[in-house]
Amino acid sequence: MKPSDIGPTAHRIRERAKTLDRRVRLMEVCGTHTHAIGRGGLRSLLPENVELVSGPGCPVCVTAQRDIERMILLADLPVTVCTFGDMIRVPGLHSTLEQRRSAGADVRVVYSPLNALTLAMDNPDRDVAFLSVGFETTTPGVAAVLLQARALELKNFSVYTANKLVVPAMEAVLAGGSLLDGFLTPGHVSVILGIEAYENLAQQYRIPCVAAGFDPLDVIEAVAQLLDCLVENRCGSFVQYTRAVRPGGNARAREVMFSVFEPCDAEWRGLGTIPGSGLGLRAGFEAFDAAKRYALPEVDAPDPPGCRCGEVLKGYIQAPQCPLFGKVCTPRHPLGPCMVSSEGACAARYKYG
Amino acid sequence: MCLAVPVQVVWVEGDQATVALEGNTRTANLSLVGDAAVGEWVLLHAGFAIEKITPEEAEETLGLLREAGDLSLETE
Numbered sequence: 001m002k003p004s005d006i007g008p009t010a011h012r013i014r015e016r017a018k019t020l021d022r023r024v025r026l027m028e029v030c031g032t033h034t035h036a037i038g039r040g041g042l043r044s045l046l047p048e049n050v051e052l053v054s055g056p057g058c059p060v061c062v063t064a065q066r067d068i069e070r071m072i073l074l075a076d077l078p079v080t081v082c083t084f085g086d087m088i089r090v091p092g093l094h095s096t097l098e099q100r101r102s103a104g105a106d107v108r109v110v111y112s113p114l115n116a117l118t119l120a121m122d123n124p125d126r127d128v129a130f131l132s133v134g135f136e137t138t139t140p141g142v143a144a145v146l147l148q149a150r151a152l153e154l155k156n157f158s159v160y161t162a163n164k165l166v167v168p169a170m171e172a173v174l175a176g177g178s179l180l181d182g183f184l185t186p187g188h189v190s191v192i193l194g195i196e197a198y199e200n201l202a203q204q205y206r207i208p209c210v211a212a213g214f215d216p217l218d219v220i221e222a223v224a225q226l227l228d229c230l231v232e233n234r235c236g237s238f239v240q241y242t243r244a245v246r247p248g249g250n251a252r253a254r255e256v257m258f259s260v261f262e263p264c265d266a267e268w269r270g271l272g273t274i275p276g277s278g279l280g281l282r283a284g285f286e287a288f289d290a291a292k293r294y295a296l297p298e299v300d301a302p303d304p305p306g307c308r309c310g311e312v313l314k315g316y317i318q319a320p321q322c323p324l325f326g327k328v329c330t331p332r333h334p335l336g337p338c339m340v341s342s343e344g345a346c347a348a349r350y351k352y353g
Numbered sequence: 354m355c356l357a358v359p360v361q362v363v364w365v366e367g368d369q370a371t372v373a374l375e376g377n378t379r380t381a382n383l384s385l386v387g388d389a390a391v392g393e394w395v396l397l398h399a400g401f402a403i404e405k406i407t408p409e410e411a412e413e414t415l416g417l418l419r420e421a422g423d424l425s426l427e428t429e
């Protein structure tokens with residue numbers, strides 16, 4: 001695929017859209033796609049009747065307010081808290097991880113869960129906790145780290161788990177009544193899962209799913225593939241991102257992930273509790289469970305008042321339809337997580353329009 | 354957050370590797386792909402290789418990243 005391919009692809013999309021002669025709503029379930037759609041200005045290339053809506057595809061954005069609060073509580077304990085960068089600015093009820101850090105909490109931004117493990121190994125007198133958010137792309141690495149921590153019998157390392165599975169959330173969006181004509185499924189989640197993972201959903205809801213890469217060109221090509229499916233009345237799961245997604249996915253990574261984690265019910269921002277959509281630690285890993293280890297209380301945490309992230313994440317509204325968008329809520333002063341992460345729907349629309 | 358970038362393996366010992374992209378190096382853990390030999394390409398995400406790819410597949414992605422001016426190990 002070369003940048004010059006975009007013209008013919010856009011043309012193909014316009015032709016297909018004409019044939020369909022109805023409104024088509026396609027949901028991307030990957031923050032990387034949300035970002036690419038903005039960066040590539042893809043909305044302006046699409047015909048009027050083809051709409052791209054964001055779904056619950058940004059791990060930071062879907063983290064329940066309750067989990068954010070508990071992470072902030074954890075940071076106030078004598079614990080070094082390691083987190084991916086996007087989390088530190090997500091507003092809690094009264095504070096953020098970044099503000100706790102300014103107030104003296106030991107909060108560190110890491111690039112990999114391995115950095116948190118190394119920190120724990122190098123500082124045996126210091127408790128280290130890793131804030132684990134992420135989908136199937138990220139969770140196998142966290143599992144590998146936990147296997148290592150257990151083998152090393154580390155006593156000062158734990159993980160706060162808020163990891164989630166993509167497919168149950170896609171199903172929840174459909175079951176909740178969102179009218180969608182197709183899914184762009186996350187490329188790197190699909191590297192792990194394989195495209196087969198979406199097939200049941202595709203058949204049950206008669207909806208095409210295409211696993212797309214992370215470049216704007218990948219996304220536009222995948223949109224064209226979805227429209228091909230709609231014109232030909234095909235449903236099923238297909239791969240646009242063939243240069244990385246293998247048949248069957250990465251079975252070894254899944255094995256590592258499921259040797260440490262097991263599916264559990266999980267609360268998603270905006271979607272509520274979805275059965276079997278989270279990943280909790282299996283028996284034998286209790287000692288590494290930060291929530292248990294520090295007896296973090298169950299907190300009741302409402303979503304920020306006025307923030308419509310929940311509806312954005314379900315594809316009910318586009319980000320600019322939130323009355324606070326760009327006025328009260330901006331990337332500098334975000335009210336909700338969708339405005340914090342560069343992969344959030346609100347942040348992407350604010351930046352790219 | 355679910356981004357992964359192609360990197361080339363330049364050194365391996367057990368599960369540990371050093372990988373390179375455009376002259377910058379970084380450590381990578383290979384346990385999720387089994388193994389990888391020096392010279393092979395993998396997709397790197399948050400410190401872990403998550404899939405092996407061919408040099409042609411790597412080049413295709415790198416071409417797109419170069420085009421976008423996005424080519425660095427920070428992208429991932």
Ligand code: SF4
Binds near residue numbers: 312334
């Ligand atoms: S614009 Fe801000 S307040 Fe509105 S939904 Fe997005 S993050 Fe929430």
